[in-house]
Amino acid sequence: MHLEASRRDLGVVAVALLTYFSVCAGPFGSEALVSSCGPLIGLVALLVFPVIYSLPTTMLFAELCSAFPVDSSFCTWVGLALGPSMGFFVGYWSWLASVVDATVYPCLVVDTFVPPDVAWLPRTLYRLGVALVFTIPSLLGIQLVGHALVYLSFFILTPFALLCVVALPRIDAAHWAVVRPDPNWTQLLGLLCWNFRGFDATGAYAGAVADPTRTFPRAMGLALAMTIASYLLPLLAAAGVNDPDYRTWSDGSYPVIATAIGGAGLGAWIALSNTASSFGLYLAETTANGYRLAGMADMGLAPICFATRTGPSGTPRRAILCILAISVGMCLVDFSTILGITNGLSSLTQLVESVAALRLRYIHPDLPRPFQVGLSTPALSVAMVVPIALGGFIVVNQVCLNMTSLAVCSAAILVGVGLRLLVIAPPEAASDPECTHLLAPSSVSIDLELREPVAPCIPP
DSSP: OOOOGGGOOBOHHHHHHHHHHHHTSSSTTOTHHHHTTOHHHHHHHHHHHIIIIIHHHHHHHHHHHHHSOSTTHHHHHHHHHHOHHHHHHHHHHHHHHHHHHHHHHHHHHHHHHSOTTSOHHHHHHHHHHHHHHHHHHHHHOHHHHHHHHHHHHHHHHHHHHHHHHHHGGGOOGGGGGOOOSSOOHHHHHHHHHHHTOOGGGGGGGGGGBSSHHHHHHHHHHHHHHHHHHHHHHHHHHHHHHTOSOGGGOOTTOHHHHHHHHHOHHHHHHHHHHHHHHHHHHHHHHHHHHHHHHHHHHHTTSSOGGGGOOBTTTTBOHHHHHHHHHHHHHHHTSOOGGGTHHHHHHHHHHHHHHHHHHHHHHHHOTTSOOSSOOSSOHHHHHHHTHHHHHHHHHHHHHHHTSSHHHHHHHHHHHHHHHHHHHHTSOOOOOTTOGGGGGGGSOTTSOOOOOOOSSSOOOSOO
16 A cells, blocks of 8 residues: 555645644534633633643644654654554554544434434434434545535634624623632633644644645644634623623533524524534544544554555545444443543543654654754743643543543553553564654655554654
């Protein structure tokens, strides 16, 4: 299997939207950023947090993805920095957390439109049907997914732009200066980390990105700017009007806020755009998960059957169908108890990726980096103190949130250890020349055809 030039056709806009929908997919879920500590603290936090947390992490990921432009790029550079086993675990944690997270969205769509008293069988059939329909674009190619996300983004964001316009005459700037007398700092910090996680998903399909040196930094910068604007502007408008009172806001309050400010029609549009957001999240995550699994198979970190790609764009349909099968299976059960996997493992993944990316600056200073963050290694180390410290906090907070989360995350990690020991052959030949192509800059043609053994594509 060769990485042909035809596979590399994702440009800046497509990569930016795939990243945006993996992180945000609209302002939904941001309401409690204001209600937790009040408008002043929440809005200031939305300006400061992305600069000190997301910006250095995102640009560092862009640096490494441009240096290793292969599917599941993060497995490669984490393995190079921390050893091949950690490369496997990062891929496994990331894939499992994202697959579990994606299965939620078909269920949310069905639960939005189907009354709660509908029997289990028809409700389950509806969920299965939605999951199947949602997966079709991913099977048809990542280019189609990119085009679909363009239209989805317009549909999702247009009512929020209208909300901002309608709110303008009613805004009282004094409302922005309010601080809640009983602020919930832990909730605010957790929400900030949660709402700005997921930028590393770009590395899942790095092998399909055209001109990685140019595309990654621009696309990830654009995705970050879109995410900040999506959260900040509607919250500025809603908090400025403060109807209903900000203390009543929680996840899912935007339709109520929009109805109060712009009428029932605007509220209904935003409620419908929430469904479109769920579709976009599922589409982006399922597509990334397919490429993530295929990339791991390329490296010998997953069964080789999932490395197969078909069609002119090299779509990993076997990997995507595997993910669909998991989604279908989870639609049959009440899986709320295992959602702790998503929060805990995704936070752990991003923490390990950040540490590994920074470590590479020290142990491989001469590694070809077609795009490089414009900071010296000591300055970058200082910039990464806050992201790594907050990453550690959120991992502990999510994994130890309750006994269920602790048990489920521990079980998932142990399963990963078992897979590494029993299923995946450990890499041999530390200096195998077949793996040296992974250190090549993006301008070099990358051949992913692996001869025997399949495994050694991550240097120890």
